[in-house]
Amino acid sequence: MLIVQKYGGTSVGTKERIMAVAQRAVNTKREGNSVVLVVSAMAGETDRLIRMATEMHDAPPERELDMLLSSGERVSAALTAMAIEALGQRAVSLTGRQVGIITDSMHTKAKIEHVKAERVQLALKAGMIAVIAGFQGVTGDYSDVTTLGRGGSDLTAVAVAAALKADLCEIYTDVDGVYTADPNVVKNARKLDRICYDEMLELASLGAKVLQSRSVEFASKYEVPLVVRSSFSTEQGTLVTKEDTDMENVLVSGIACDKNQVKLTALGVPDKPGIAAIIFKAVADKGIVVDMIIQNVSADGRFADISFTVPKTDSRSALEITKSVADSLGARTVIMKDDIAKISIVGVGMRTHSGSAAKMFQTLSDNNINILMIGTSEIKISCVIEGKYSELAQRELHEAFELGKTA
């Protein structure tokens, strides 16, 4: 088999951890596989570099930031290659440029346009383990280094696996798979053996930090079989793969919780056509991503209350712009609520089975948890509740949907 293994920052965080990664790669190779590694910067290194950069410049030029940050992965790739060689197995470290990970020139958040991987293939043919510096690419004319944004090493791994048509892309991290809920909150949360791309995508974007969503999208598009597993154990992990009929029998696969949003409400906005458009255009113009939106119209139909959620990090500027727009529209006031949690249940089975929304609302209601907002997609239902109820809600929903039981 051709296997791509991606190791995150904690997996290469110390000398001993790098040696363990090298040993695992060599073992995989000696079992008769072709092995490609993708490594992140050593844990803490990227933060250290960013701290140095912000000491130099309040808003460091992004091209320079990429030059700086990409060095972290070069270091861990070179060290990992050395550790593999020390075990008697040939290895070569390769940068994003050397692999030919061609991106656009949007520094610090570049998009992959194409992966050549010629040098990877040459290395594999020569019986070597290729160790790729994750998180980085190069502009189309090979002139400047770019980086792919936080969690970009996952994307490197998936894109390289797709280019090489790898049989498997293993994402090694500090958890041993994808769980039905956060095991720190729900004691009997269960590790899933399998999950489909769409479910993983919902869970990833809903706050389960196991995989970066862009890499799941990429894996889904090119049908790269992903395995999420721990670099600290030999546990099997969770396979992220194409949806199959088995999966549809499971109503809900998992529960996610996102506590990194705030809720803004513009009260008493005169209810005229185009009001919502004006508010959300102003917010979008500031580069702020709005997640959930609800609008109530007053009994007499003259005023509306508009609520929406934005990431906590954008709360201040979102409040500011919303206030100024609301003022100009003659709204009564704008209030912000920051202690909220968005709880979501996810499962492809919802496509074909009804009743899960009702069960979710009932469960919350049975526990006197007030629902502030509701949002749905084909395979998920999200409820915004008060933050203090988030742990209780996760536990009760986990119980209600019987997620602790093996399917």
Added chain:
Amino acid sequence: MLIVQKYGGTSVGTKERIMAVAQRAVNTKREGNSVVLVVSAMAGETDRLIRMATEMHDAPPERELDMLLSSGERVSAALTAMAIEALGQRAVSLTGRQVGIITDSMHTKAKIEHVKAERVQLALKAGMIAVIAGFQGVTGDYSDVTTLGRGGSDLTAVAVAAALKADLCEIYTDVDGVYTADPNVVKNARKLDRICYDEMLELASLGAKVLQSRSVEFASKYEVPLVVRSSFSTEQGTLVTKEDTDMENVLVSGIACDKNQVKLTALGVPDKPGIAAIIFKAVADKGIVVDMIIQNVSADGRFADISFTVPKTDSRSALEITKSVADSLGARTVIMKDDIAKISIVGVGMRTHSGSAAKMFQTLSDNNINILMIGTSEIKISCVIEGKYSELAQRELHEAFELGKTA
């Protein structure tokens, strides 16, 4: 003027030092000059990376070592560019590859074959300060990063200055110029205003650590005017330039002391033709560079004593190989003396004036310092003496040749 400024590790060793470097570069630019910087890795960084590498592998593969070590200069180049931008001046960091510093593929000690510098010229034309990561190049096919060996950033600066036909190449370091002797040893050592390439070359290779000898050779070959000065002050520094008639009036320019050699003596070697060749071939085959050599033949002409010096770091393997060769030749024994010092006086005036050797020997003799070996070139005389006399010898020679007085 087009000025290349090179800053060593201590000059970019902290946030504050990098900001000071940025300020100096911006000042130089605002005086109407075009400015190119070459920076080393932050002080201690290269050692830190080497330590990590040796923890991974007893003898890290050199290609991987270059991948690892070159990251240090990328970091300082990017940070310096950010600091310059923070001062309102546009800047761009460039790696060895981006500059087009083409080298052979001898990893960890690559030789520069060609410098393109197209992107540097484009940056200068756009009014930017180019900040080049020192110490690194790229192989001819642009595939792999190489490094130029310790002190390689000096070489980067000189090579780039030559390629750009710069008016001046300033080497900023932690000393404020080239001195007539080591100021830590000789109190009235005097900073030289000017020195010629040949003298600098002798001083550099004789243990004055101000400039790396390869970079002086390169500067001499392409007649790049060098200035050695301190990044911690605004003192004028020392100009290293072409020899002129003024310089010939000065008999001796400076005194150097090298305590990093050991002396090996093969006693009682049967004196037959080719004996020396056998010994030195064996030593050279181990990659050990022999510096001084003397050979005495016994009164009856049947035996010879052969003495030579090698770097302290190679003493063990040099002793081993010499013993084994001496044994096979029927020599009596091999002895090693490691507490020695090589004291040298250097000056282009020696070409046209006689008597400096006699004065040197007399001065040492007057102080009861025994001379163990003597070596000469056109512009220098070196004496190996016992290590314990090295400070005394430097002070007395400095006095005898009146180096403390302004010429």
